[in-house]
Amino acid sequence: MPDLDLVVKEIAEEMRQRPDRGEVATYIPELARADANAFGLAVIDADGNVALGGDAETPFSIQSISKVFTLTLALGKAGDRLWQRVGREPSGSAFNSIIQLEYEHGIPRNPFINAGAIAVTDLILSGHQPREALGEILRFLQFLADDETIAIDEAVAASERRTGFRNAALANYMKSFGVLENPVDFTLGVYFHHCAIAMSCRQLAMAGRFLAHQGRNPTTGRSVVVPERARRINAVMLTCGHYDGSGEFAYRVGLPGKSGVGGGILAIAPGKASIAVWSPGLDASGNSHLGRIALEALTKRLGWSIFGA
Numbered sequence: 178m179p180d181l182d183l184v185v186k187e188i189a190e191e192m193r194q195r196p197d198r199g200e201v202a203t204y205i206p207e208l209a210r211a212d213a214n215a216f217g218l219a220v221i222d223a224d225g226n227v228a229l230g231g232d233a234e235t236p237f238s239i240q241s242i243s244k245v246f247t248l249t250l251a252l253g254k255a256g257d258r259l260w261q262r263v264g265r266e267p268s269g270s271a272f273n274s275i276i277q278l279e280y281e282h283g284i285p286r287n288p289f290i291n292a293g294a295i296a297v298t299d300l301i302l303s304g305h306q307p308r309e310a311l312g313e314i315l316r317f318l319q320f321l322a323d324d325e326t327i328a329i330d331e332a333v334a335a336s337e338r339r340t341g342f343r344n345a346a347l348a349n350y351m352k353s354f355g356v357l358e359n360p361v362d363f364t365l366g367v368y369f370h371h372c373a374i375a376m377s378c379r380q381l382a383m384a385g386r387f388l389a390h391q392g393r394n395p396t397t398g399r400s401v402v403v404p405e406r407a408r409r410i411n412a413v414m415l416t417c418g419h420y421d422g423s424g425e426f427a428y429r430v431g432l433p434g435k436s437g438v439g440g441g442i443l444a445i446a447p448g449k450a451s452i453a454v455w456s457p458g459l460d461a462s463g464n465s466h467l468g469r470i471a472l473e474a475l476t477k478r479l480g481w482s483i484f485g486a
C-alpha cells in the first residue's frame with residue numbers, strides 16, 4: 178500500500194503545476210474572486226490519519242456540497258417521506274435547470290440539483306424560523322467536523338441572494354405546485370446561506386467521515402445515522418452528485434462524490450476514507466476541473482475505486 182501522505186502531497190504538487198485550471202464560476206459575483214491557482218486536498222482514513230496537500234486548510238465556499246448534509250438532516254426529520262417531495266434519479270440536466278420541473282409537476286428529480294435542494298431546505302425549515310433552521314444546519318456541520326469555527330460567509334450569501342433569479346424561479350415554480358410549505362423568501366434565504374458556508378478541505382473531510390464508516394464517526398464511535406442511511410446517501414451521491422457530469426465522475430473516479438460551484442468536491446471511499454478536494458476552476462458541467470483529475474489520480478494510485486482496481 179503506497180504511503181497516503183506521500184500520495185496526497187505528490188498529487189497536490191502535480192495539480193499546482195498544471196496549466197489547465199478550468200473556469201471560476203462568475204454567476205455569483207462573490208465567487209468570481211476565488212484564486213484559480215488554489216488547490217487543496219485532504220484525506221482522512223479509518224484510523225483517523227489526516228493527509229493534507231496544498232491549500233487544504235484554506236476555507237472556501239462549499240456551495241452545493243452542503244446539500245449532502247441538508248439531505249442527511251431532512252432524512253432524519255422525515256425519513257422516507259422525504260421521497261414524496263423529491264426524487265432520487267439522476268437528472269441528466271444542468272444544476273439549475275427548470276425544464277424538467279414542468280414535465281414532472283414540480284417534483285425535482287433528486288436532492289442535489291438546485292430545485293431538489295431547495296425542496297429539502299424547505300422541509301428542514303418547516304416549523305422553524307429561518308434563523309433556527311440555519312443554526313441547525315451550521316451546528317450539524319460543526320458537530321460532524323468537530324470544529325466550532327465553521328461559519329457562513331455573509332458576503333457570498335448576500336451576493337447569491339442579490340443575483341439568485343434562477344433559484345427564485347425554481348422555488349416559485351415549485352411553490353405553485355404546492356411542493357414548498359414555507360414562504361419562498363424564507364426557504365431561499367436558508368438555502369443561500371447554507372450554500373455560503375465556508376470550510377477548508379480538512380474540515381470537509383472531517384465532516385464526511387460518517388459516510389465512509391457506515392454512519393459512524395470512526396474516532397469517537399458515535400453514530401450519526403444508521404448504516405442503511407449512510408449507504409443510501411452514498412448511492413445518491415454516486416448517481417446524482419455531479420449533475421450531468423455524474424456518469425463521467427463515476428467512470429473516472431469511481432467514488433460517491435458531491436461537488437459545489439465553489440470548486441470543492443467531497444468524495445467517500447466506503448470503509449477507507451473521507452476525501453475533500455478544492456480547486457475553483459470548473460469544467461463545462463460546473464464541477465471542479467482539477468478536483469476531478471486529482472481524485473482520479475488518488476483512486477488509481479490507492480486502488481480505492483468502489484468498482485475495483
Ligand code: GLU
Nearest residue numbers: 240241272291372437438
Ligand atoms: N448556491 C449555488 C446555486 O444555487 C449552488 C450551485 C452549486 O454549487 O452547484 O446556484
